[in-house]
Amino acid sequence: MSVPKELKYSEEHEWVKTEGEKVRVGITDFAQSELGDIVFVELPEVGDEIKADEPFGSVESVKTVSELYAPLSGTVVEVNEDLDDSPEFVNDSPYDKAWMIVVEPSDSSQIDDLMSAEDYEKMVSAD
């Protein structure tokens, strides 16, 4: 299971990558392996407001549909439209090709509340 050190993590298995004033968001390698083969990804639109801990979209795998929970509040400024045609990126490349949205956080201090790679690894191995 891959947990890149430079990323931050939420309890709902999203990763967050800081890029200047913005953050890029996706789901973790652990999450994709639990979900199984992803067949559909539903994402918000550019301009939508998302709220921390509330659903911003969903991923559908062969066995289940799961909600995606926002790791922080802010405005969606970019959406990965490649996932419409290639949901398999979520399984094959969760940290790279399968980024889901780019968000402009309403308050950048929210990022500090997220987990480090170490803490996230501890959380999932405790499960």
Place this chain on the structure above:
Amino acid sequence: MNKEQKLIFEYSKAGRTGYSLPELEVPDVDMDAILPAEMQRTDSPELPEVSELQIMRHYTALSTRNHGVDSGFYPLGSCTMKYNPKMNEDSARLKGFAHLHPYQPDYQVQGAMQLMYELQEELKEIAGMDEVTLQPAAGAQGEWTGLMMIRAFHEANGDLIRTKVIVPDSAHGTNPASATVAGFDSVTVKTDERGLVDLDHLKEVVGEDTAALMLTNPNTLGLFEEDIQEMAAIIHQAGGKLYYDGANSNAILGIARPGDMGFDVVHLNLHKTFTGPHGGGGPGSGPVGVKKDLIAYLPKPLLVKENEAYKWDYDRPESIGRVKPFYGNFGINVRAHTYIRTMGAEGLRKVSEYAVLNANYLMRLLEPYYDLPYNKHCKHEFVLSGKRQKQLGVRTLDIAKRLLDFGYHPPTIYFPTNVEECMMFEPTETEAKETLDEFADAMIRIAKEAEESPETVQEAPHTTVIKRLDETLAARKPVLRHEFSKKEEVYQS
């Protein structure tokens, strides 16, 4: 072995027919005189051209591939795949029921109306409700009907801020879906370590915007929500209503009633609990019962009895309107009434006692071999987790596929979603102890295979005509149409 694999289209040969039509007995009509040219099709439809015998063999072969309760054990959790007594079929085929036309005037169909009325009375008694409608065609429509009534109730009170419906994280997927379709937002309440609704979390999410709480009791983990009265008080104090999803009522017949637990609206799945054939065998039926303060909003017309006669009451200005043409799935309602009357009150209580006994017996047989996340008495169903097998590289999906080799329908899998690698078993009351023992033997053998020869499970099924399908490819790149151009190439070769 039955090796039928072709589609009916693949048997087609141009010009072959399985019928011969008699000479036309009515005057021929000139198509051009009645339809403009652009509305007429010029090529014939691409239907398979086969002989009667080819059709018979094809469909007879396919029919033997069905798995139903009459052919084998079917422990699909939350679906109550119990035996459907054949006496139900006799009743439904009585001429006075089977040959009715829905537009016949009331005075000609008093017998059918009497049956519907009596069924309503029976369901009121069983669920502890004040009035019942038989209109909803199945469970999900019952949910929607109930929520629309709750919405009408709040709107009539000028209570327009009640936009939220609370559903547990273990709820049937139809609950949040029905809430959304009825115009509400759904809010999730968590399950605690007991496997029951987390009361503290419920207190957090409830508020002045709460329209209703939807609950299955026993819940989808097969556990009775023992705090139900306290939950009802929390919701009622906040001004919300309680909705009972009747999918799991096979556990409580004659023992506990949703109405007594504090529920305001109930749907019952007659095709599950009351032996309507389902799972490809027939339509559903999802009558909804309500307490007094919601009666005004029931779908119309409402069936009423006046001076020993039955009639439809259309004068119901606050009704949410019709939810289904005519009077519900009448044929299924005849079967449910037959079942209720043949079982009687004592018999229905035994149904639930045996359903619970069978589930607990099977759960304890399997407990040493699979992880049991909630180790206590269950009601009519229970969940196991495949997480021990997952450590060995065998997933719950593999276990389900391997069960096909033993001739069983698998349990419900990956649901409820709050249990890892979940398997949900509902054996029902109609199975013999020997059947449960044999099924447990198969499950135990699979658990051993997972340890000793995991590939046997991972590559299952082995004995079915079609082996493991690529479900991922089918979902990602579905082919939804038959390619006729390819057909030509195949048949000319």
